[in-house]
Structure formats: structure tokens, C-alpha cells
Amino acid sequence: MPLLSICIPAYNRPEWLKRAILSILTTPIEQQPQVELIVSDDSTIPACKQIVDELIVNWHGKHHYCQNTPSLGMAGNWNHCIQIASGEYVLILHDDDYLEAGAPGKILETLQQHPNESALLFGVNVVTSKQNIQKQQIFQSQKRLTSKEALEKLLTNSSFIRFPGIVLNRQVFQRTGYFKETIGGIADIDLWIRICQQYGLLCIPITTANYTVHGNALTMQMFNTQVLKGIENLFKNVEAQQWLPKSTLQKCKTNYFHQFILAGTVRHLKRWDAKSASNTFKLLNQFNIENKHLKLKWKIVKITLKIILNPKDLFIFVQQSNEV
Known part of the structure; x- marks a missing residue:
């Protein structure tokens, strides 16, 4: 054998x-x-x-x-x-x-x-x-x-x-x-x-x-609401089985979902597909994802992508800074 x-x-x-x-x-x-x-x-x-x-x-x-x-x-x-x-x-x-x-x-x-x-x-x-x-x-x-x-x-x-x-x-x-x-x-x-x-x-x-x-x-076909709901159900099952404490799972979910969605956004941008990138980025708003335990690197990537996808946000930020 x-x-x-x-x-x-x-x-x-x-x-x-x-x-x-x-x-x-x-x-x-x-x-x-x-x-x-x-x-x-x-x-x-x-x-x-x-x-x-x-x-x-x-x-x-x-x-x-x-x-x-x-x-x-x-x-x-x-x-x-x-x-x-x-x-x-x-x-x-x-x-x-x-x-x-x-x-x-x-x-x-x-x-x-x-x-x-x-x-x-x-x-x-x-x-x-x-x-x-x-x-x-x-x-x-x-x-x-x-x-x-x-x-x-x-x-x-x-x-x-x-x-x-x-x-x-x-x-x-x-x-x-x-x-x-x-x-x-x-x-x-x-x-x-x-x-x-x-x-x-x-x-x-x-x-x-x-x-x-x-x-x-x-x-490339994974970055959609249906897939994320499926992943969310996997987290719920781990919680129901008590394989990890609920507090630990919440921290995990925050970083897992951010990494997954942000990676999908970047992949679409590399293909010069701004529309798909924007739709993928918006998935962050469709799920109950806390920011409390988000790792610094994902915070930076999230802010960067938000500016790339919505340049006017940077203009508003600069304008508000000048007014202070």
C-alpha cells in the first residue's frame, strides 16, 4: 500500500x-x-x-x-x-x-x-x-x-x-x-x-x-451573501456544540469575515472590476460583525479600500480637518 x-x-x-x-x-x-x-x-x-x-x-x-x-x-x-x-x-x-x-x-x-x-x-x-x-x-x-x-x-x-x-x-x-x-x-x-x-x-x-x-x-464565486450566510451557520454550529467559548467565537468571526470580504474586494480590484469590488465590500454591512476585536491590519485595509472605492469620503475627511 x-x-x-x-x-x-x-x-x-x-x-x-x-x-x-x-x-x-x-x-x-x-x-x-x-x-x-x-x-x-x-x-x-x-x-x-x-x-x-x-x-x-x-x-x-x-x-x-x-x-x-x-x-x-x-x-x-x-x-x-x-x-x-x-x-x-x-x-x-x-x-x-x-x-x-x-x-x-x-x-x-x-x-x-x-x-x-x-x-x-x-x-x-x-x-x-x-x-x-x-x-x-x-x-x-x-x-x-x-x-x-x-x-x-x-x-x-x-x-x-x-x-x-x-x-x-x-x-x-x-x-x-x-x-x-x-x-x-x-x-x-x-x-x-x-x-x-x-x-x-x-x-x-x-x-x-x-x-x-x-x-x-x-x-472568485464565493464572495456573496449566500456563502457568507453559510459561513455564519458554521460559526453557529461551533457555538451550539460548545467547541469554543462564545466570546472567543465572536473575536474569531470579526476577523474571519473582515479578512474574507476584504480579500474578495482586493481580488476584484486587481481585475479592474470596481463594481464587483464595491458590492463585495458592502457585504460588511449585511452581517452582524463587531469591530471591537478587529486586528489593526484589517482596520487599515478596510479604511484604505473604503477610500479607494469612495474617494469622496477622503475629500470630506480633509475638508472637515481643515475646518477644525
Whole structure:
């Protein structure tokens, strides 16, 4: 049995799928038998299968390609990847993300050093479509977070866990369940909450993957009222389960919602879509979000974006200052 299954849920992005698979092929040949390569393909075009067929001849480990007809949908495809995996551990690598050179070998070594850990979180680079690093999300030292510590981190920072950075023992899904296919784009957040609550996290100070931010990413569709109501319900469920104190949850919610909404605003501005940016920014007024415990960096970003989106506010502020 392989130690690690690297699962790629693919959908109509052959060139990026090629990049993702090539990054897995950097695994040293002697370690490849310990790694299983899985592609679960929801694509409606044949190009993705052609890419897999072309590249898989260079792979010396176990592999599995599955064409999903009909398509399973986002969360359904994630679940299918896990269900057909045979490795002891699972890493889901979206087709628009890719691993650092030699990363599979480093992950294998870490798993062998920590055989009793169920959930491990590695560092990731946040990169543009041209592979320019925007942000390095890495841990300074190895640390094990308890369930409460992991939950608080997750519910304070909307980007704390990124898909290509988390590696899970396959048995985790037998206890926590899989991604809920009925709740749309927040299915990952919902599962991370359950995993953190039951297992905590081992944070590893090694960068293994690159998470791509681009205009066609599914996450661009996340910045709306429906998604935020879903996230709010996740917070309510954590409160109902008494997994965290209510006062802690309120602090978490303040910063989580601000980070999420402000990040969406910035992404739209980078696409020169001022209307969508403004609509996203206004989401802050639609929810009961306190400012009392808001971190300074989000206060600064919020004020800056408000001025960018409403220049007249700066004019009024300057005018009032001159009158004093």
C-alpha cells in the first residue's frame, strides 16, 4: 500500500493539470512506489485525459485515472478522489495548484517521522497565474495545535488551511465524514472545522505547494451573501456544540469575515472590476460583525479600500480637518 495518495480533481484545465502532474513527477524514482497518483476527471473535453496518458508513462508508482460521466461536481469530485485512493494519507492537489520541486519526498519523510498524526499542515506559497509569489504562508517552527487552538486559528484566519497544504490520514474521513456536497463552496471549511475539532493539527515548517490565485478560480464565486450566510451557520454550529467559548467565537468571526470580504474586494480590484469590488465590500454591512476585536491590519485595509472605492469620503475627511 502506498504511504501517500496525491489526488487531483480535474476540470477542463489541461495546461494547468499538466503543470500539477509534472510537479508530482519531481518525486525521486526510488520514492515513487510510496506515492499514488490519482486524477478524477470531471472534464467535458478530452484534453485532460490526453495529458494524463502522455505523462503517466514517466511515473514509476501506482496510478489511477477516472473519467467521471456525468460530472460529479466540485465537492463530489473531491470525495471521489478520496474514495478511490489507497494510500494511508491523502493530499488533494487542485489542477490549478502545483507542488514545490521534491515536495512529495519531503512529505513522505515527514509522515514517516510522525506516524501517529492524523492531520498535518504544511506551508504554501500563494502565487499568481504567472507563478509570481504574492505571499509565503509558512510556519516558523513545528508546532502541534490542540483541537481548540486549531479551531481558533481556522476560524480567525480565512486562509489558514489551503487545500494543497493539508495532508490527512485516510481514516480521518471514516470518523468525520466526507465533504458535504449539498452546501456548495463552503464544503471545505465545514470539513476543516470537523477535522480540527477532532484531531487538532501538526504544523510543519516546510513549504510544499503553490496555491494559485487567478480570475477564473472557483473561489472568485464565493464572495456573496449566500456563502457568507453559510459561513455564519458554521460559526453557529461551533457555538451550539460548545467547541469554543462564545466570546472567543465572536473575536474569531470579526476577523474571519473582515479578512474574507476584504480579500474578495482586493481580488476584484486587481481585475479592474470596481463594481464587483464595491458590492463585495458592502457585504460588511449585511452581517452582524463587531469591530471591537478587529486586528489593526484589517482596520487599515478596510479604511484604505473604503477610500479607494469612495474617494469622496477622503475629500470630506480633509475638508472637515481643515475646518477644525
